[in-house]
Amino acid sequence: MTLQGALVTARALHFCACAILWGGGGLLWLLRSAPGAGAGPRLLRIAALLAAFSGAAWLAATLVIITADYGSLVDADAWAALWSSSFGPPWAIRLVVLAGAAAFALAGRPMLLPLLTLCGGALALDQAWLGHAATGSGANGAVMIASDALHVTAAYAWTGALPVLGWLVFRGADRPDTKRALALFSTIGILAVAAILATGVINAAFRLDVPRQLIATMYGQILCIKVTLFVAMLGLAWINRSLAAPGRSPGMGATCHGLLVGVLTETAIGVFVLSVAALLGTTAPPL
Amino acid sequence: MQFRPALLLLAAAVLLSPLPAFAHAQLLKAVPGVGTTVTTAPSITLAFSEPVEPAFCGIALSDAAGKTVPLGKPASAADKATLVAAVKARLAPGTYTVTWHAVSVDTHRTQGTFAFTLAP
Numbered sequence: 549m550t551l552q553g554a555l556v557t558a559r560a561l562h563f564c565a566c567a568i569l570w571g572g573g574g575l576l577w578l579l580r581s582a583p584g585a586g587a588g589p590r591l592l593r594i595a596a597l598l599a600a601f602s603g604a605a606w607l608a609a610t611l612v613i614i615t616a617d618y619g620s621l622v623d624a625d626a627w628a629a630l631w632s633s634s635f636g637p638p639w640a641i642r643l644v645v646l647a648g649a650a651a652f653a654l655a656g657r658p659m660l661l662p663l664l665t666l667c668g669g670a671l672a673l674d675q676a677w678l679g680h681a682a683t684g685s686g687a688n689g690a691v692m693i694a695s696d697a698l699h700v701t702a703a704y705a706w707t708g709a710l711p712v713l714g715w716l717v718f719r720g721a722d723r724p725d726t727k728r729a730l731a732l733f734s735t736i737g738i739l740a741v742a743a744i745l746a747t748g749v750i751n752a753a754f755r756l757d758v759p760r761q762l763i764a765t766m767y768g769q770i771l772c773i774k775v776t777l778f779v780a781m782l783g784l785a786w787i788n789r790s791l792a793a794p795g796r797s798p799g800m801g802a803t804c805h806g807l808l809v810g811v812l813t814e815t816a817i818g819v820f821v822l823s824v825a826a827l828l829g830t831t832a833p834p835l
Numbered sequence: 836m837q838f839r840p841a842l843l844l845l846a847a848a849v850l851l852s853p854l855p856a857f858a859h860a861q862l863l864k865a866v867p868g869v870g871t872t873v874t875t876a877p878s879i880t881l882a883f884s885e886p887v888e889p890a891f892c893g894i895a896l897s898d899a900a901g902k903t904v905p906l907g908k909p910a911s912a913a914d915k916a917t918l919v920a921a922v923k924a925r926l927a928p929g930t931y932t933v934t935w936h937a938v939s940v941d942t943h944r945t946q947g948t949f950a951f952t953l954a955p
Contacts, residue, residue: 614891614938629890634940682941683885832859832943 558605559826565599569668571708596653600646638677672701695750702743707818721804755833860939867951886915891938928955
C-alpha cells in the first residue's frame with residue numbers, strides 16, 4: 549500500500565469510528581436507556597479505540613508525507629515544527645479528545661456514554677481545522693470553517709446512528725425502545741439531511757469555480773460520486789422511513805426483515821460515503 | 836410552498852457566484868520569474884495560492900553544473916502565502932534551477948522546479 553493509500557485508509561476508518569461515537573452514542577444517549585451490556589454500547593467502545601488508533605495513524609502518515617521522510621516520525625524537531633504550525637493546535641486537541649475517549653471506553657462504565665458521545669461531537673467539530681476549510685481567511689475563512697464543521701457533525705449524526713439503529717431493530721423492531729429510536733432517528737435524519745445539503749452546497753461553492761469542474765476535474769468527479777452515494781442513502785432512508793411508519797407494524801415478519809436489511813444497506817452506503825470523503829479531503833480542489 | 840423557489844435561487848446563487856476557490860498551495864508567482872532573464876537575484880521569492888507553513892517548506896538553488904548555491908532559511912511574508920529565501924553567494928552569469936516544496940495550512944504538500952537566467 550502506498551503512503552497516500554495508507555493516509556486515505558486511516559482517515560476512512562477514523563471518520564467511521566468518530567461517526568459511531570457521535571451518531572450512535574447520541575442516539576443511545578437520547579434514548580436514555582444507557583444499557584451497560586449488549587452490542588450497541590460494545591460497538592461504541594470499539595469505535596473509541598479504533599478512532600484513537602486510526603487518528604494516530606492519520607497523524608503519522610501526514611507527518612511522513614509533509615516531510616517526505618519516514619525518519620521524521622522519530623525526529624523531535626519535526627514534531628516540534630508540527631505542533632508550532634497552524635494545524636498543530638487542532639491536532640493536539642484531537643489527540644487529547646481521542647485519549648479521553650479511549651480511556652472512557654476502557655473504563656467500560658455505562659455512565660460514561662454521554663462523555664463518549666461528547667468526544668465524538670468534539671472530534672467532528674475539530675475536523676474542520678484539519679482540511680480544505682482551514683485555507684480560508686477573514687470572513688470567508690470563518691464561513692468555510694463553520695460550514696465544514698456543521699457538515700461533518702450532521703453527516704456523523706446520520707451515518708453513525710445507523711449501526712446502533714440496526715442493532716436495536718435486530719433485537720426486536722416492536723420493542724418500545726426500538727420504536728422510540730426509530731422516531732428519534734427520523735427527526736435526527738431530517739435535520740441532518742437539511743444541514744448536509746445546505747453546507748454541502750456552500751463547501752462546493754468555495755472549492756469549485758464553475759459547475760463544469762464537477763466533471764472536468766478529479767476533485768469534481770470524486771465529489772459527484774459522493775453526491776450520488778448520498779442520494780442513494782436518501783432514497784433508502786425514505787423507504788426505511790415508510791417501513792417504520794406508525795401505520796405499519798415494524799415488528800411483523802417481512803416488514804421487520806425489510807427494515808433491518810434497509811438499515812444495514814444504508815449503513816454500508818454510509819461507510820462508502822465516509823470513505824469517499826476521506827479520499828476527497830486529500831485531493832486538490834481546482835484553482 | 837412559496838419558499839421552494841427562493842431556496843433554489845439561493846442555492847443557484849451560491850453555486851454560481853464568483854467565490855474565491857482554494858486548493859493545495861500552487862505557485863502563482865516567482866521572483867526571479869519562471870523562465871525569465873534577470874540581471875540580479877539577491878533572493879528567491881515564491882508566492883503561493885494559499886498560506887503555507889515555512890517549517891515544512893524548502894527552496895534549493897543550483898547552477899547549470901548542478902552545484903548547490905547556499906540560500907538562507909525560507910521565511911514567510913506577512914500574507915503567509917509568500918516565501919523568501921536570501922541568496923548567500925555571489926552568482927555568476929548563467930542558468931539556475933530553483934527546486935521548491937511547500938506544505939499548505941491544510942497539510943497538503945506540493946513541489947516544483949523552474950529555471951531562470953542571470954545575464955551579465
